[in-house]
Amino acid sequence: MFNKISIIGCGLIGSSILRAVEEKKLASKLSVFDKSSHVNSYLKKNFSSEVCSNISEAVIDSDLTIIASPLSSYKEILLSIKANLKKDSILTDTGSAKKEVNKIIKNISLDNIHWIASHPIAGTEYSGPEAGFSELFKNRWCILSTDKEVSKSKTSKLEEFWIKLGSKTKFMSFEDHDYVLSLTSHLPHAVAYSIVKTAINNEDKFKDDVIQYSAGGLRDFTRIAASDPLMWKDIFIDNSDNILKVLDNYSKNLDEIKNAIKNKDSKKLLEIFASTKKVRKEIIEAGQDTEKPDFGRK
Amino acid sequence: MFNKISIIGCGLIGSSILRAVEEKKLASKLSVFDKSSHVNSYLKKNFSSEVCSNISEAVIDSDLTIIASPLSSYKEILLSIKANLKKDSILTDTGSAKKEVNKIIKNISLDNIHWIASHPIAGTEYSGPEAGFSELFKNRWCILSTDKEVSKSKTSKLEEFWIKLGSKTKFMSFEDHDYVLSLTSHLPHAVAYSIVKTAINNEDKFKDDVIQYSAGGLRDFTRIAASDPLMWKDIFIDNSDNILKVLDNYSKNLDEIKNAIKNKDSKKLLEIFASTKKVRKEIIEAGQDTEKPDFGRK
Numbered sequence: 206m207f208n209k210i211s212i213i214g215c216g217l218i219g220s221s222i223l224r225a226v227e228e229k230k231l232a233s234k235l236s237v238f239d240k241s242s243h244v245n246s247y248l249k250k251n252f253s254s255e256v257c258s259n260i261s262e263a264v265i266d267s268d269l270t271i272i273a274s275p276l277s278s279y280k281e282i283l284l285s286i287k288a289n290l291k292k293d294s295i296l297t298d299t300g301s302a303k304k305e306v307n308k309i310i311k312n313i314s315l316d317n318i319h320w321i322a323s324h325p326i327a328g329t330e331y332s333g334p335e336a337g338f339s340e341l342f343k344n345r346w347c348i349l350s351t352d353k354e355v356s357k358s359k360t361s362k363l364e365e366f367w368i369k370l371g372s373k374t375k376f377m378s379f380e381d382h383d384y385v386l387s388l389t390s391h392l393p394h395a396v397a398y399s400i401v402k403t404a405i406n407n408e409d410k411f412k413d414d415v416i417q418y419s420a421g422g423l424r425d426f427t428r429i430a431a432s433d434p435l436m437w438k439d440i441f442i443d444n445s446d447n448i449l450k451v452l453d454n455y456s457k458n459l460d461e462i463k464n465a466i467k468n469k470d471s472k473k474l475l476e477i478f479a480s481t482k483k484v485r486k487e488i489i490e491a492g493q494d495t496e497k498p499d500f501g502r503k
Numbered sequence: 504m505f506n507k508i509s510i511i512g513c514g515l516i517g518s519s520i521l522r523a524v525e526e527k528k529l530a531s532k533l534s535v536f537d538k539s540s541h542v543n544s545y546l547k548k549n550f551s552s553e554v555c556s557n558i559s560e561a562v563i564d565s566d567l568t569i570i571a572s573p574l575s576s577y578k579e580i581l582l583s584i585k586a587n588l589k590k591d592s593i594l595t596d597t598g599s600a601k602k603e604v605n606k607i608i609k610n611i612s613l614d615n616i617h618w619i620a621s622h623p624i625a626g627t628e629y630s631g632p633e634a635g636f637s638e639l640f641k642n643r644w645c646i647l648s649t650d651k652e653v654s655k656s657k658t659s660k661l662e663e664f665w666i667k668l669g670s671k672t673k674f675m676s677f678e679d680h681d682y683v684l685s686l687t688s689h690l691p692h693a694v695a696y697s698i699v700k701t702a703i704n705n706e707d708k709f710k711d712d713v714i715q716y717s718a719g720g721l722r723d724f725t726r727i728a729a730s731d732p733l734m735w736k737d738i739f740i741d742n743s744d745n746i747l748k749v750l751d752n753y754s755k756n757l758d759e760i761k762n763a764i765k766n767k768d769s770k771k772l773l774e775i776f777a778s779t780k781k782v783r784k785e786i787i788e789a790g791q792d793t794e795k796p797d798f799g800r801k
Binding site for chain 1: 624684686687691692695699712713715735739756761763767772776777778779780782784
């Protein structure tokens with residue numbers, strides 16, 4: 206599909222792309238770069254693709270360069286690879302926030318490079334190349350964002366790439382992406398961190414009990430709150446405007462419940478709970494979850 | 504195991520007990536009562552046990568009476584069955600809050616009845632007798648609470664009953680139960696309702712997008728926020744003291760994250776996220792969740 210693909214950053218996401226590209230033979234040549242020597246020796250041991258020790262060499266002659274590293278590393282990476290990016294090639298990423306990254310790329314003014322942002326909405330609570338697997342993107346959405354001037358043939362080519370990895374694709378502006386994701390993903394993460402921190406207070410004599418009985422709801426939050434700290438720190442900083450706005454709305458909704466509990470206001474509580482119950486139905490209908498009780502956990 | 508068992512209230516939990524008792528033949532006779540005529544006709548069609556139209560008759564001669572209806576219905580139920588409860592029999596329930604219920608029972612002063620509270624930590628987001636299944640309690644905790652004067656042989660008998668249903672049992676005081684559950688279950692539910700209400704604003708033009716991309720975190724909250732409204736309204740009112748205390752601590756932790764985002768304080772964010780990541784490991788080690796990415800969802 207491509208003559209050469211380069212992957213910069215080989216953690217959970219990068220190594221899953223690497224696995225899928227090798228398995229599905231989507232490139233004649235594949236080069237990977239990761240700044241960690243631990244990751245590099247793991248890659249050399251487990252994959253046949255070229256593992257580069259120099260980032261600027263990794264992208265030479267590449268038709269598709271994929272940045273799959275934390276958002277805060279983009280600027281340094283882009284400055285290191287800029288001179289060696291192949292003319293008329295595609296540059297993409299896998300980051301969870303887009304507006305700030307897009308600004309960085311515009312400021313660097315890449316010449317004759319087709320920048321199309323990708324956000325595969327896929328992941329687990331594990332990180333590192335050992336955690337990757339080729340089916341990670343299967344049946345998952347991948348949101349693509351680009352400026353109008355990028356050629357249609359290049360966006361179609363990148364779209365086709367994600368479809369080959371098993372994803373469903375959708376185009377969205379950089380701004381809309383960041384707002385929608387602040388609701389579907391960034392807000393839930395902020396909340397999950399707070400709830401786990403509240404529930405598991407190490408000085409509390411009930412700490413062991415809380416862990417023991419976590420199946421009553423808490424368990425589902427701990428998975429979210431176990432996501433890669435470095436990645437999430439970057440997302441919260443890059444998308445801070447949206448997240449802070451959304452958190453303010455959230456606090457108002459929480460206060461509404463708090464007041465209803467304080468006033469033992471049955472009617473209000475029932476009204477809130479009935480409205481959120483309806484949403485679940487819509488999510489099932491949109492094919493975004495299974496009906497199976499407890500997600501098929503054993 | 505028992506000569507006769509009575510189940511008052513036959514929704515998700517009651518009907519799952521009914522199924523398990525029939526399947527495992529834990530009683531020679533089983534009577535059920537539900538105030539809903541819809542439930543009654545479903546029960547008559549699908550089960551061989553006796554479906555009573557009169558609540559006080561349902562408990563006659565019963566060695567184990569199980570109340571599996573919303574907390575707010577207990578008082579009326581207890582007054583209706585009090586006179587017909589068999590002497591020296593066991594009375595239990597399946598409610599998610601204990602302290603207030605225990606007060607009600609003490610005030611009614613049942614004579615020669617062994618009141619032992621049960622809380623099977625099991626459930627799905629579905630309600631009604633159609634949603635029940637006999638394996639609901641398998642490998643789940645069931646917390647038992649009782650006063651010291653209740654005879655050891657009766658508590659052992661009830662413990663054995665839950666073990667036969669597949670549960671693991673643990674004894675906890677009424678007060679400790681309510682505090683631990685406010686952290687592991689009631690706080691997560693309050694938060695889930697608020698987050699779903701924030702994310703799915705029907706006037707927002709991005710509503711469909713939010714549902715479409717809910718796999719990024721939101722999805723997991725919608726399941727919790729879809730639980731039975733009536734049941735949760737009662738829990739929030741019965742356990743309001745603990746829940747309000749815990750919600751205050753939670754708001755403080757959320758403010759800490761908000762401020763770190765506002766100040767773009769990377770160090771603080773990393774510190775918070777690393778602390779919650781550790782908790783996940785402890786939950787896996789306690790056997791309370793599977794390592795499987797995405798809970799084995801398809």
